[in-house]
Structure formats: structure tokens, C-alpha cells
Amino acid sequence: MTDLPRYLQLLWGREPAGRRGPRPGRTIHEIGAAAVAIADENGLEAVSMKSVATAVGFTTMSLYRYVDSKDELYAVMLDVAYGPPDLRFRPESAWRERLTAWARRITERRLAHPWIVEVPLAAPPLSPSMIAWMECGLAALDDTPLTSQQRLSAMLAIDGWGQNHVRQTIQMGLSGEIDPDSPQGAYLQLIGQLVEADRFPHLASAGPEALDGDEAAFFEEEFAYGLGLLLDGIAALIARQS
Amino acid sequence: MTDLPRYLQLLWGREPAGRRGPRPGRTIHEIGAAAVAIADENGLEAVSMKSVATAVGFTTMSLYRYVDSKDELYAVMLDVAYGPPDLRFRPESAWRERLTAWARRITERRLAHPWIVEVPLAAPPLSPSMIAWMECGLAALDDTPLTSQQRLSAMLAIDGWGQNHVRQTIQMGLSGEIDPDSPQGAYLQLIGQLVEADRFPHLASAGPEALDGDEAAFFEEEFAYGLGLLLDGIAALIARQS
């Protein structure tokens, strides 16, 4: 019986009944929200113990009453930033429609807080919201003949791919936000400079083509395409299995 | 015409012909190799400017002659750790076989240096090895009727999923390496503690089942399963397109 780290007890509301000392001045959710606000405004690297503490009206060290390390603070931030899934599946809906809705919803959350995809994590988060999202994703596959483990893997595959898609798009400067310092397409320009057509024929032909369309639409197109790949794969598996 | 950052010039061997001062005492590859060795032995967090510098016989600040920031050092580390792809496709091989081989090979590299998947990167790396791996992955799709952009997306989807699979497996302590500090399955034990069957029925049934089999085989099974999903998706797309 491993006992839970403090921040998880707090997040799940599992506090022992008899409390002795003074009431805590803040909740972890307030702390998490403050950290999220800082990250939203000034980026993840602006989140330090000090900055978060002063934001909630604490000194640096007081934060450690709620969170044992910065990694745990990150976990709390993720829980607050994702929030609980607001998603109800109509009972007559099929798995493909459900899973699509789920993937889009969780991707919206990531795009709303782009730093999410660059949070360094030592372990998959066990916070309430994250667990709820997982549960929700599994529920989307309810009407399939897949085993529990197959459903889990399928969901994790979609989730992992989606997270990576958001990250890559942001990294290449193609996410909605325009950064005046690095002009859009600068990255692809660099590629063009390095990738001589004779040594890397495939990349050379794919590079410019990728930039052809509208950049705002780029994310959406690629998202739909990649998700389609995954879903078709799941469909093939289901067809083989039933 | 954006000009390249120094570390990229060095990695690609693009130095101006006429060099004035004394020859550099080390190459970036030596520096990268030293950093990789440190990360392999003591983890990524042990890689600091100081530790790498002393490893190659420099003082801390001398490293900045080769690399302008730590992020660039990370990029060099990735280039060295992945290395160039040692992969030749037989001309008669089909795309599915090729892509499978490619995915396995690049995953091997990641498992050989598990810290790879937790390197924080601001942009997709443009180093020679990385570019070569991309090119190689695209070449695997040579005999398909897909457009260049579709091939690129398909490859990135597989790559992104694979990277995430490695990361998640390591995070849950299920990668080959046994860490005596955190007993295997501790993570899943925690899940079991939090996920009450009534609130999260799907997760509750998937959790224990996932741990049933041999842990060493877990990675391989899941890898094959997820890769199969992606490949089936690509196959479906090809079938629809031809």
C-alpha cells in the first residue's frame, strides 16, 4: 500500500478528517490557477516557485506546504489547465464519432494552453482531470468488440499522436499565434537551405509543398489527416475482430 | 536568407575556408559524445554546461565557443545519440515492410538512450542525422501513390506516436530497465488506489489487465499493436486513393 503524495491527496480532496492547525490560506486549485495564468501570459519558463508564490500572496517557501517539488507543481498545473472533460456522448453515437469529438476537445485544451505540451513530466499524471479524460476516451470505445487493453492502447495512441502534433506545429511556428521575432516560415526556410535536392530528394519535394496552403488551415488539415489514419486503423482492427 | 546558427554550421561541416586563429581543440561531435555519455550514465539532469565541459577538458565557458546555448547543446546531443540511419531498403520491398523496419530502428535508438524522449526542444532539430532519418522514412513510402505531403504526415504520425510510446512506457517504469527505487508496478498500484471502480469503470477494468502479461513483453506487444493501427490506416488511405 503505497501512500499518495500530498498534492494528489489535496487534488482528490482526500484530507484526513481531524485537522489540527490553522486552515490553509489557499487551495491547490488557486495555486495551480495562478501558475497557469503565469504560464499563459509569459510562458512556461516564467513559472518559478517564487513567481507563483508571490502571485498567490505567499513567500517562496510557503508553496512547499502544498507541493513537494516543482514537478508536482507542474502536475497541478496540468490538472487545472486541462480541467474536467465537458463531453457527453449521445447514446446512439458510434465510436468513430465519439473518439473524434474526444480528440478534438482535448486538443482544444492543449491549444488554449500551448505550454502544456512542453511540460517536463516524470510520470503520467494521476490527477482527477487527467484520469477523467482517460476514462472519457475509453468510454468512447464502449460499443466496440475490443478488449480493455486494446481500447486503452488505441486511446493512448491517439492521445500521443495528438499531443505530438500540437507540439510539432507549435515548434515550427505554424500554430495560430504569430511570433514577430521569428517570422513564419523561417524554419522551413532553414530547411530549404540545408536540404539540397540531390542528397535529400524526398524531403526537398515535401518541404515547399507543405507550406503551400494557408498556414492557419495547415494545422486543421494535418490534424484531420492524422486522426483519420488512426481511426481507419482502429476500424480495420475492429473489422478483423468481429 | 537567414544564416545558420553556429552549431548547425559545425554539424554540417559548413565552415568558411579561410580560418584565422588557432584550431579548435575539440569537435562538436566530441562534445556531443561527452554529453551523451553523461546522460547515458547519470540521466539528462546530470548534463550541465559544467559537467560536459570538464568531461572534454574545458572550462564551462569554453563550451560557448561551440554552442550558443544549452538548447543547442541538446540538439547536438540528439544528433549524436540518434546517429545516421543504418538502413537500406531492398528494392523489391514494399512500403509496409520498409516503414516497419524504419520505425523499429529509430525506436531502438531511443531505447538505447532513453533520455532522448525527455529532451526539451524549442524546435524540431535540423541536424544531419535527424534530417537523414526523416529522408529515410520518406523513402520508405516511395512506392505508394501518396502525395509528398501525405507521406510526410504519415511519417510524422508514426514518428510522433513512437516517441510517445517510448516515453510513456519509460514513465510507467515498464521499460526494460529496472529501477530499484520505484518498484515496478508501483505506478499502476497508485492508479488502482485512486480509480474506484464505480466512478471510472473503464479505467478500472483496463488497469489490471494491462499488467497481466510479462512486463518485458509489454513494450513489444503494445508497440506492434500501435504500429499496426497506424499502418492499417495508411493502407486504407492508399486503397482509397489508387
Add this chain to the structure above:
DNA sequence: CCGTTACTGCGTAGAGGACAAGCAGTTGAG
């Protein structure tokens, strides 16, 4: 052949980060 010049690696030093440890005040339990 000799200055000039670009380039090398080194030493100092500073700002900011995550925490460890000990302290005074507050609240509930016995």
C-alpha cells in the same frame, strides 16, 4: 618577414533557480 586580425580557451562574476532547516503564531483535540 611583420603587423593585423580573427579566433582560441580561460577566469571572473552575476542573476536567478530549487530547496533545506529552523522559527513564531494559530487552531483543534483531549
Add this chain to the structure above:
DNA sequence: CTCAACTGCTTGTCCTCTACGCAGTAACGG
């Protein structure tokens, strides 16, 4: 009431990345 637990605060340590100025070296231009 008394005690013990719990609060948030203060102080201080160690480590990180990196800006800046330095002395020596090797090639280039004359």
C-alpha cells in the same frame, strides 16, 4: 487549559546558465 499539529515566514546553501573581458595563437595582407 495544554499540547501537538499545522500554518506561513525567514534565512541561507548550492547550483545553474551565461555575459564579459582577457592573453595567447595562427593565418592573411602587405
